[in-house]
Amino acid sequence: MTAAAHAQDHAHHDDHAHHPTGIKRWLFTTNHKDIGTLYLWFSFTMFLMGGVMALLIRAELFQPGLQFVNPEFFNSLTTVHGLVMVFGAIMPAWVGFANWLIPMQIGAADMAFPRMNNWSFYLVVPAAILLVASFFVPGGAAASGWTLYPPLIIQQGISIDMTILAVHILGASSIMGSINIITTILNLRAPGMTLMKMPLFVWTWLITAYLLIAVMPVLAGAVTMLLTDRHFGTSFFNAAGGGDPTMFMHIFWFFGHPEVYIMILPAFGVVSAIIPAFARKPLFGYASMVYATASIAILSFIVWGHHMFTVGMPAAGNLFFMYATMLIAVPTGVKIFNWIATMWKGSMTFETPMLFSIGFLCLFTIGGFSGLVLAITPVDITLHNTYYVVAHFHYVLVSGALFAIFAGVYFWLPKWTGNMYSETLGKAHFWLSVIGFNIAFFPQHFLGLAGMPRRIPDYALQFAEWNMWSSVGAFIFGFSQLLFLYVVIECIRSGRKSEQLPWEGADTLEWTHLPTPAPYHTFETAPVVK
Amino acid sequence: MTDNMGANMLRNTLRTAATAAAASASFAATAAYDVDILPPASPIAQQIYDLHFAILWVCVGIFVIVFGAMFYSVFTHRKAAGAKAAHFHENTTVEIIWTVIPFIILIGMAYPATKTVLEMKDASNPDLTIKVTAYQWAWEYDYLQDGVKFNSLLSTPRAQIEEWDKKGEKKNADYLLEVDKPMVVPAGKKVRLLVTANDVIHGWYVPQLGVNQYGIPGFVKDTWFKADKPGTYRGQCSQICGKEHGYMPIVVVAKSPEDYATWVKEQKAASPAVMVASAAPAGAASPAEDPNKKWSADELKALGEKLYAANCLACHQATGKGVPPAFPALDGSKIATGPKGAQIALVLAGKQGTAMASFARLSDTELAAVITYTRTAWGNKAGEVQPSEVKAARKG
Amino acid sequence: MGNAPTGGYYFAPPSHWPLVGSAALLVMAFGGVMWMNSIGGGGWIFLAGLAILFYMLFGWFGTVIRESEGGLYNKQVDLSFRWSMSWFIFSEVMFFAAFFGALFYARVYSVPWLADIDNKLLWPEYKGAWPSAGPYLPPQFTAMGAWGIPALNTFLLLSSGVTVTWAHWALKVGNRSQLILGLAATVALGFTFLGFQIYEYVHAYSDLNLKLTSGVFGSTFYMLTGFHGFHVTLGAVMLTVILFRCMKGHFTADHHFGFEAVAWYWHFVDVVWLLLFVFVYWV
Ligand code: HEA
Ligand code: HEA
Ligand code: CUA
Numbered sequence A: 001m002t003a004a005a006h007a008q009d010h011a012h013h014d015d016h017a018h019h020p021t022g023i024k025r026w027l028f029t030t031n032h033k034d035i036g037t038l039y040l041w042f043s044f045t046m047f048l049m050g051g052v053m054a055l056l057i058r059a060e061l062f063q064p065g066l067q068f069v070n071p072e073f074f075n076s077l078t079t080v081h082g083l084v085m086v087f088g089a090i091m092p093a094w095v096g097f098a099n100w101l102i103p104m105q106i107g108a109a110d111m112a113f114p115r116m117n118n119w120s121f122y123l124v125v126p127a128a129i130l131l132v133a134s135f136f137v138p139g140g141a142a143a144s145g146w147t148l149y150p151p152l153i154i155q156q157g158i159s160i161d162m163t164i165l166a167v168h169i170l171g172a173s174s175i176m177g178s179i180n181i182i183t184t185i186l187n188l189r190a191p192g193m194t195l196m197k198m199p200l201f202v203w204t205w206l207i208t209a210y211l212l213i214a215v216m217p218v219l220a221g222a223v224t225m226l227l228t229d230r231h232f233g234t235s236f237f238n239a240a241g242g243g244d245p246t247m248f249m250h251i252f253w254f255f256g257h258p259e260v261y262i263m264i265l266p267a268f269g270v271v272s273a274i275i276p277a278f279a280r281k282p283l284f285g286y287a288s289m290v291y292a293t294a295s296i297a298i299l300s301f302i303v304w305g306h307h308m309f310t311v312g313m314p315a316a317g318n319l320f321f322m323y324a325t326m327l328i329a330v331p332t333g334v335k336i337f338n339w340i341a342t343m344w345k346g347s348m349t350f351e352t353p354m355l356f357s358i359g360f361l362c363l364f365t366i367g368g369f370s371g372l373v374l375a376i377t378p379v380d381i382t383l384h385n386t387y388y389v390v391a392h393f394h395y396v397l398v399s400g401a402l403f404a405i406f407a408g409v410y411f412w413l414p415k416w417t418g419n420m421y422s423e424t425l426g427k428a429h430f431w432l433s434v435i436g437f438n439i440a441f442f443p444q445h446f447l448g449l450a451g452m453p454r455r456i457p458d459y460a461l462q463f464a465e466w467n468m469w470s471s472v473g474a475f476i477f478g479f480s481q482l483l484f485l486y487v488v489i490e491c492i493r494s495g496r497k498s499e500q501l502p503w504e505g506a507d508t509l510e511w512t513h514l515p516t517p518a519p520y521h522t523f524e525t526a527p528v529v530k
Numbered sequence B: 001m002t003d004n005m006g007a008n009m010l011r012n013t014l015r016t017a018a019t020a021a022a023a024s025a026s027f028a029a030t031a032a033y034d035v036d037i038l039p040p041a042s043p044i045a046q047q048i049y050d051l052h053f054a055i056l057w058v059c060v061g062i063f064v065i066v067f068g069a070m071f072y073s074v075f076t077h078r079k080a081a082g083a084k085a086a087h088f089h090e091n092t093t094v095e096i097i098w099t100v101i102p103f104i105i106l107i108g109m110a111y112p113a114t115k116t117v118l119e120m121k122d123a124s125n126p127d128l129t130i131k132v133t134a135y136q137w138a139w140e141y142d143y144l145q146d147g148v149k150f151n152s153l154l155s156t157p158r159a160q161i162e163e164w165d166k167k168g169e170k171k172n173a174d175y176l177l178e179v180d181k182p183m184v185v186p187a188g189k190k191v192r193l194l195v196t197a198n199d200v201i202h203g204w205y206v207p208q209l210g211v212n213q214y215g216i217p218g219f220v221k222d223t224w225f226k227a228d229k230p231g232t233y234r235g236q237c238s239q240i241c242g243k244e245h246g247y248m249p250i251v252v253v254a255k256s257p258e259d260y261a262t263w264v265k266e267q268k269a270a271s272p273a274v275m276v277a278s279a280a281p282a283g284a285a286s287p288a289e290d291p292n293k294k295w296s297a298d299e300l301k302a303l304g305e306k307l308y309a310a311n312c313l314a315c316h317q318a319t320g321k322g323v324p325p326a327f328p329a330l331d332g333s334k335i336a337t338g339p340k341g342a343q344i345a346l347v348l349a350g351k352q353g354t355a356m357a358s359f360a361r362l363s364d365t366e367l368a369a370v371i372t373y374t375r376t377a378w379g380n381k382a383g384e385v386q387p388s389e390v391k392a393a394r395k396g
Numbered sequence C: 001m002g003n004a005p006t007g008g009y010y011f012a013p014p015s016h017w018p019l020v021g022s023a024a025l026l027v028m029a030f031g032g033v034m035w036m037n038s039i040g041g042g043g044w045i046f047l048a049g050l051a052i053l054f055y056m057l058f059g060w061f062g063t064v065i066r067e068s069e070g071g072l073y074n075k076q077v078d079l080s081f082r083w084s085m086s087w088f089i090f091s092e093v094m095f096f097a098a099f100f101g102a103l104f105y106a107r108v109y110s111v112p113w114l115a116d117i118d119n120k121l122l123w124p125e126y127k128g129a130w131p132s133a134g135p136y137l138p139p140q141f142t143a144m145g146a147w148g149i150p151a152l153n154t155f156l157l158l159s160s161g162v163t164v165t166w167a168h169w170a171l172k173v174g175n176r177s178q179l180i181l182g183l184a185a186t187v188a189l190g191f192t193f194l195g196f197q198i199y200e201y202v203h204a205y206s207d208l209n210l211k212l213t214s215g216v217f218g219s220t221f222y223m224l225t226g227f228h229g230f231h232v233t234l235g236a237v238m239l240t241v242i243l244f245r246c247m248k249g250h251f252t253a254d255h256h257f258g259f260e261a262v263a264w265y266w267h268f269v270d271v272v273w274l275l276l277f278v279f280v281y282w283v
């Protein structure tokens, strides 16, 4: 046993004192902070790519008629924009946050499986390559919408196979990442860090990881069946052989709905860290926040049918999914109310992270309300697959998930880099984003109410005005993101040194027990949490 | 991305910028800033309309209260205003209150919604049943009792749509929402739709009638509507169905029952030649057609050109060059210049797993015409195909 | 555990294996896409990717085994492995759930719907009785009966569950020869199962006309049994590796997570088979 202990010491030494430098550091790294950084930069790159596609979409939709792209390419833009934003931008960003923060917030030295952690990251890269390369193969990129419905997808070319395999690889990455996160949280907490003392960000990620493990394999199964239907003569989704295209929708949305909460739960966690810090007051209703998150996650498994009200399910099916969907408003409301109660009688200041969090609160709620409108089956009949839906999900995804990502980046940048970003530019980024975003997406509600279908490259004349506004807003919003890039780079390269505790009210372990910037290795001996 | 698209983009960026400037000047005068659901035109649509507004206002109310409280807090409990932070962080009573109240509000919403769902789903006892079949990219309407059957296609000219390398023609008022032959129904009668599709999923969506129903290939799904009063109601395909998804509008014309009866008579009386001349492909089973008639090559070609524009052009293009590799060129194609039999067979059966669907729904004469056209147009010199040959192939 | 949780926890040093693995998957993906679309050389590229993958697996697992035998994994690391294996198996359960879902959906919904009154418009002749190849392809196949090879295979897999447990007991009391005997029997039973399954497929194709293309019955039948068979193959290969490790003297009575992980996996494959036997072959 002593020999073993010795080996342990030795490995410990090796592992923690040195690490390769230069490119090897980044390629071979097993350090959670490095991997977090990789994820975050990757995510931002993909965000720009997806954003450029969005801007092409908006340019084409600026006025009626076909000016820039042909319809086939337009459909590819929409499809890959959706896939890239969901799987390339938002999800990896959250995994990046998880990597950076979870070990520091629970008092662990690293993730439970550092090598596998590296692999989780380096799997998203080939997947991204497959997705982006699919634009350049004969036939062009997937053009079926990000939901990949058969039989349309059976008709299309090579790019579909690339997309399917990309989804498989992403699934493997997500599953490994989630297992890593769950194990880290369950097994590597510092002494005294009971479950109910964990910061909410950790809680939300624990629950998110469970969602991922439960649904990514189901998505993998669904696309596997697509693949065999395409190439090996099976009839899962082909009525002539006794299958059913609707079956794909059921399986896809069994994944798809939890997927949207996968993108929003960590956002709830980030906001739950930021609002108390800037209100200088503890989070209101910690326990109910945990239970609400868990309820949302559980409910998310039984609401998928709300994407399918128009396929012709029996009335009982429609009603069940309508009721279940509406129920989600209750725990989500609890969260909104708790955040506001946290602000109530606080002593608030409004630095950029807080601004983005307040923006998140208002705009996510608008998105939640439009979701509730869509949940009402009869109303969804008239709004399904119109721009109302597009407005809904950009409110929850852009001003929800993405704004929370921005808030989190501004909040933890000092901890990550040791430097302070420019508060003036940060605030400018916030205001430009809020204004651009609302000009871009609020009018889309009106377009949807007036009956404009989504995924069309061209539209009737009565939709022209609001589309023009929407495009203008999209460009304002898009270009303000370059400002964000600038703020981050400036902060890293020449920002003023941050104080040890830049935010008066922040009280989780990474602020109270670690220097700023956080050193390469932290918590080699676990802190004790009272 | 096609080769010249980059150049197009540049040119069009400039043009768009110019339009933008011009448009914003003339904005106020012409703009249609609708912020509302279109006026409902059926009982279900009316209920949807009412539900939507009820829920919208409840949500607005909640929003104002909740964010009123938040902004009050933002303005008064700020450090700059000298606020000192309190320390409370729990209160079971309020937690219960704000769990229960939303729950009750939701029940209040669910109740009327449930009634509408049950009504929507009840397609029993219709006055009239129409089978709707979606094709890439046309709607086929088959009046099961009245024995009328026809296709309905976008009628907006391409020249108004395509502006890649030129300024498009002036757009019609109903740009993209107009068809050659609308669905005609009697107002005030319960019309049951049996919706299905031939190739991929489409959505039959007419918001003012409160209908949005996917057509799923291989399955028949039913829905219904009852138009309140005569009028024209427009909608579009609601589910992405390939490249022309944006170009498969739906127009429903509701007529008084008497006018409807007249319309049915006219349809039955009309000879298939008339239908063909309007370039709307008729159903395969047009009784008056004589497949044994021998047509001249020119006759076939002239008819075929119209049918080509309606049925094939979207993929194979007016130039016959297609959009390779997704949609092969017919100009110079091995099949369109090779033995007749192979081409007849292909167009009749389609090709599994590709966008090339079966066109067996066209009549023998129509198929002969369109095939002749593809074999003789552009650089192709392969000779004509007679209806009798198609008929023989269909049998075989 | 006792000591502070992170004290002495082994965190792996920088490693190139993950990158090799990603490269392998990228090559395999491109090769596979080319292969499926009959683009020349696709098959070879795919195989090259597979070779890289095997290289990575050998290297990575080799490292893990060395670390384990070097005593680097303390109790807490062991616990991490347990959590991770459990949740990995859960993810596999969900993967199978997708395919079982397809089977239930086809039987309970799509096939009866296709035969219902409205669908008479499209498929006037279709009766919709299971097993079915759907309304378009004439169902000239015979479904695989439950009480021939499948029942035998059930017996084989269940026995292998027993033998692996027997081996585990032996490991816990330090009885090497019984351990090796039990494992060897498990491996043998596993491969025999696979042999029978291959025989069954040949029989289905040549005598019953039951093919992957036999409508939704063929699709679900081959997808479920094939995916399961793939898991049995993985499990059997892993068991073989464990067998060799046991013969080399690896594992101790209180430190043998590698063994247990594979045993868990094997039991999981076993349970899935029971479900398959009931829902695919029997009812
Ligand atoms: C982060 C992502 C995210 C989130 C959080 C949500 C949240 C919700 N979504 Fe959304 N949704 C998407 C992403 C998301 N959605 C996407 C991407 C699509 C489109 C997919 C595609 O087709 O491409 C979609 C589509 C979609 C549809 C299908 C529309 C259609 O295609 O026809 C529906 C229908 O029910 C729906 C409903 C809801 C509901 C009820 C919620 C709820 O969770 C919202 C709950 C929140 C609130 C209600 C606000 C706060 C609550 C209070 C202040 C309490 C008091 C309130 C009341 C009592 C009303 N969503
Ligand atoms: C997940 C998150 C996410 C995010 C962040 C976004 C961001 C944006 N989305 Fe989208 N969107 C989806 C998810 C998302 N979207 C999904 C899932 C769909 C459905 C797809 C489908 O139908 O299948 C969709 C569909 C969708 C549509 C409907 C398309 C259609 O139906 O045809 C539209 C149209 O306006 C749109 C617009 C935008 C815009 C303007 C942004 C903006 O926020 C983008 C901001 C822009 C930038 C960030 C660009 C920055 C870059 C530059 C300024 C250039 C600099 C250049 C270099 C550095 C090279 N999105
Ligand atoms: Cu037909 Cu979209």
Ligand SMILES: [Cu+2]
Pocket (backbone or CB within 6 Å): A256, A257, A260, A303, A304, A306, A307
């Ligand atoms: Cu959903």
